[in-house]
Amino acid sequence: MSVLALRNLVVSYGAIRALHGISLEVPAGRIVTLIGANGAGKTTALRTISGILKPASGSISFQGENIAGLAAHKIVARGIAHAPEGRMVFSNLTVLENLRMGAYLRRDRAGIADDIARVRSIFPRLAEREKQPAGTLSGGEQQMLAIGRALMSRPRCLLLDEPSLGIAPILIRTIFDKIVEINRELGLSILLVEQNANLALAISHFGYVIESGRILLADTPDALRENPSVRAAYLGG
Amino acid sequence: MIEFLQQLVNGLSQGAIYALIALGYTMVFGVLRFINFAHGDIYMIGAFAGFYSAPKLLALAGGGPSFAGAALVLVAAMALCAAAGVLIERVCYRPLRAQPRLTVLIAAIGVSLLLENGGQFAFGADPQAFPEIIADSAIDLPASWGEFSLLTITVGQVIVLGSTAVLLLALRAVVLHTRTGMAMRALSLNPLAASLMGVNTDAVVSFTFAVGSAMAGAAGILTAIQQPSIDPLMGINAGLKAFVAAVLGGIGNIPGAALGGVLIGILEALVVGYISPTYRDPIVFAVLIVVLLVRPSGLLGKPEREKV
Ligand SMILES: Nc1ncnc2c1ncn2[C@@H]1O[C@H](COP(=O)(O)OP(=O)(O)OP(=O)(O)O)[C@@H](O)[C@H]1O
Ligand SMILES: [Mg+2]
Numbered sequence: 001m002s003v004l005a006l007r008n009l010v011v012s013y014g015a016i017r018a019l020h021g022i023s024l025e026v027p028a029g030r031i032v033t034l035i036g037a038n039g040a041g042k043t044t045a046l047r048t049i050s051g052i053l054k055p056a057s058g059s060i061s062f063q064g065e066n067i068a069g070l071a072a073h074k075i076v077a078r079g080i081a082h083a084p085e086g087r088m089v090f091s092n093l094t095v096l097e098n099l100r101m102g103a104y105l106r107r108d109r110a111g112i113a114d115d116i117a118r119v120r121s122i123f124p125r126l127a128e129r130e131k132q133p134a135g136t137l138s139g140g141e142q143q144m145l146a147i148g149r150a151l152m153s154r155p156r157c158l159l160l161d162e163p164s165l166g167i168a169p170i171l172i173r174t175i176f177d178k179i180v181e182i183n184r185e186l187g188l189s190i191l192l193v194e195q196n197a198n199l200a201l202a203i204s205h206f207g208y209v210i211e212s213g214r215i216l217l218a219d220t221p222d223a224l225r226e227n228p229s230v231r232a233a234y235l236g237g
Numbered sequence: 238m239i240e241f242l243q244q245l246v247n248g249l250s251q252g253a254i255y256a257l258i259a260l261g262y263t264m265v266f267g268v269l270r271f272i273n274f275a276h277g278d279i280y281m282i283g284a285f286a287g288f289y290s291a292p293k294l295l296a297l298a299g300g301g302p303s304f305a306g307a308a309l310v311l312v313a314a315m316a317l318c319a320a321a322g323v324l325i326e327r328v329c330y331r332p333l334r335a336q337p338r339l340t341v342l343i344a345a346i347g348v349s350l351l352l353e354n355g356g357q358f359a360f361g362a363d364p365q366a367f368p369e370i371i372a373d374s375a376i377d378l379p380a381s382w383g384e385f386s387l388l389t390i391t392v393g394q395v396i397v398l399g400s401t402a403v404l405l406l407a408l409r410a411v412v413l414h415t416r417t418g419m420a421m422r423a424l425s426l427n428p429l430a431a432s433l434m435g436v437n438t439d440a441v442v443s444f445t446f447a448v449g450s451a452m453a454g455a456a457g458i459l460t461a462i463q464q465p466s467i468d469p470l471m472g473i474n475a476g477l478k479a480f481v482a483a484v485l486g487g488i489g490n491i492p493g494a495a496l497g498g499v500l501i502g503i504l505e506a507l508v509v510g511y512i513s514p515t516y517r518d519p520i521v522f523a524v525l526i527v528v529l530l531v532r533p534s535g536l537l538g539k540p541e542r543e544k545v
Contacts, residue, residue: 050433076435088430090423092539101423104416105435153435 002061003028003157003189004049004080009058009068011041011048018044020213021058026157031183031190033200033221035234036210042193043085045210046159049191050082051075063156077105081155083146085162085193091135095126098134098145102152112152119148122178140171144178151182157189158182164196172196176203197234201225209234239387244510245503250394250463252502253401257456258479259486259494260408261322261449267425267489268445271338274345275325277476278352279318279450283457284367284467285360286314291368307371307462311400314458315451322450323443331439356469367465370458371396397459404455405495408448412491417444425489478505481525487538496536 004026011019019041026032036042047053049060051072060068067075081102090098099119103112120127123144129137134145143163150158160179164172180203183190194200201207201221209217209230217224224230258280265273287310294313298306329348333341373393378386412418420441423431432438460475461467482501486493501521508520528536 052429052432071437072432073435073437076433082433084430084433088427088433090426090430092426093422097419101419101431101434104420104423149434 001028002026003063004191005061006045006049007059007061009045009048009060010056011044011053012056013044017056018213019048019055022210022213022215024208024215024218026189026191027206028189029183029187030205031179031192031203033192033194033204033207034210035194035197035200035207037195037233039212040210041213042210043161044213046082046084046161046191046193049075049159050080073105076153076155079154079156080159081150081153081157082159083143083150083161083163085165087139087142087146089134089137089142089145089149092133094131095134095137095145096130098149099126099152102149105153111154115152115154119151122151122181123148138168138171140167140175143167143171143175147175147178147182151186151188155188157191160190160192162193162195164194164199172199179203197224197230198236239384240510242385243388244506246388246390246394247510248503248506249499250397250502251505252482252499253397254456254460254475254498255479255482255501256495256498257401257404257452257459258475259483259498260452260491262480262483263486263488263491263494264421264445264449266483267491268421268428268442269330269334269341271330271341272345272480273330273446273449274342274476275348275352276449276453277472277479278349278356279322279472280453280457280460280475280479281356281467281469281472282321282352283314283318283454284461284471285356285457285469286317286454287311287370287458287461288360288365288367288467290314291370295368295370302369302372304371307396307458310370311455311458314454316454318454318457319447319451322446322453326442326446331442353470353473360469362469364466364468367461367467369465371462373462391463393463396462400455400459404452408452408491411448417441421445478521481521485525485528485535487535490535490537490539493535493537500536 002025007023008021009019010021022045034042034045044053048055051070055068059066062078062080067078090101099116106112125141126144126148134142137145163175176199182188192200192204201224204221207219207221207224208215217227261276262272290313291310294309295301295306298309325348329344330341333344371392373391376390376392378388380386412421420436423434423436424438424441428438478501479498482497483494485500486497504521504524505517508517
């Protein structure tokens with residue numbers, strides 16, 4: 001049973017069509033990756049799922065209900081959290097305040113405190129820097145914060161947009177390990193967008209390749225890695 | 238010395254007015270990155286709301302000028318201005334939010350002209366005498382204070398400063414310690430990320446207009462207590478000065494707006510007292526230009542930077 005399913009999703013920026021009817025599914029408890037080159041439409045797809053962009057047509061079903069076109073704040077309330085491209089932490093707010101913003105829609109103080117404790121244990125580096133303005137963190141730490149903040153809404157499905165972007169290689173490893181940990185321990189379904197296909201396929205259960213706003217391939221990570229055109233285009237030969 | 242202190246007191250009570258109006262400019266800029274040029278006219282609406290409601294509200298509070306009556310008038314004007322601010326945003330600005338910033342700016346100028354001319358039509362163009370809602374008089378300082386007893390402080394000034402302090406502290410508490418305040422700060426830092434956290438942008442924008450306009454409405458009443466002559470164009474000059482105050486303090490920065498307002502008020506009083514009233518406006522604007530050359534983001538504003 002899929003937690004999240006896109007069907008024939010079409011999205012335009014004014015006259016420019018960015019997605020030409022894409023379909024994909026995220027089964028419950030799985031990590032699904034969407035890989036593709038610059039400008040392929042990955043960010044557009046995630047922003048449409050989380051309600052920042054409105055689709056021209058097509059449906060987005062989440063836990064069996066069509067959420068296409070709902071306002072962003074209603075989609076968060078339903079259980080989709082989005083750690084956006086470029087991290088977008090609130091730079092003047094402290095790490096702790098950023099985490100609290102992640103729980104903006106929640107009223108259960110005790111539950112929020114538990115979740116902050118959980119984010120601390122997942123990302124000890126954040127715990128050490130809690131009182132620091134988020135803008136003073138390194139890129140990798142900001143990415144951890146963006147993921148931790150997304151977890152604070154207690155989502156059923158997590159959207160990650162290029163968590164490896166602009167981050168020191170040593171921290172990329174840590175972050176990808178944490179993504180696996182979050183998926184396993186919280187049973188959270190994850191849709192992971194990446195340009196770094198090697199990394200993404202290594203931790204995913206299923207993968208889609210997007211090119212110029214169309215899904216080109218949909219297969220298991222092993223099959224995608226063996227696919228000659230994927231190797232040529234995304235895995236460096 | 239006493240004369241200097243006297244100018245300071247006068248400047249402070251005028252500065253409080255600028256500070257209250259400046260908050261609305263800066264808060265709206267914070268969440269929408271847009272200058273609401275009609276904001277000064279909301280201050281005028283506040284004064285006229287007091288003008289028309291005062292007789293009934295004073296009667297309600299027992300008739301005649303009184304603290305309770307003045308408080309009622311203040312609250313009524315704030316509520317009416319809050320509603321007007323929300324309505325203007327909803328009808329005139331929100332439909333244009335996806336358009337280039339310039340479009341909304343021009344719409345705001347249009348709203349401003351509408352309020353000024355509509356005000357002249359509805360209230361008459363001539364200045365009106367604001368009713369006495371509080372018995373204003375000079376407070377005699379004790380003779381034992383030596384030369385300080387020569388200072389003239391009026392009941393009106395004390396009310397202006399006291400009310401402003403209360404409003405500023407209340408606003409600070411809302412912004413720092415409530416969910417909506419947190420949402421406002423998040424929205425001003427990164428609108429997209431704020432939406433992804435579940436912030437309802439439209440609701441927070443409405444709230445921001447309500448609070449900013451209420452502050453301007455309060456300023457309208459507090460001004461009228463000190464200078465009981467009001468007219469439909471009174472918002473132009475006060476609005477401009479308050480805008481300067483907001484920019485001076487760092488537009489988008491709430492404590493900055495308060496500081497800028499107080500500084501502009503004091504500066505004006507000093508220029509009027511020691512140089513000449515003629516130079517009041519030129520010097521205020523010259524100071525603005527100098528500050529912006531030295532510190533483009535204003536006194537308390539932080540230069541905008543995003544770590545990528
Ligand atoms: N705000 C916008 N206005 C117009 N066109 C846009 C806008 N944002 C994206 N596009 C276009 O839509 C297409 C898809 O962009 P998108 O950002 O979704 O790609 P992406 O796969 O996320 O790329 P990257 O890996 O560089 O982040 C691109 O052709 C891009 O130029
Ligand atoms: Mg992208």
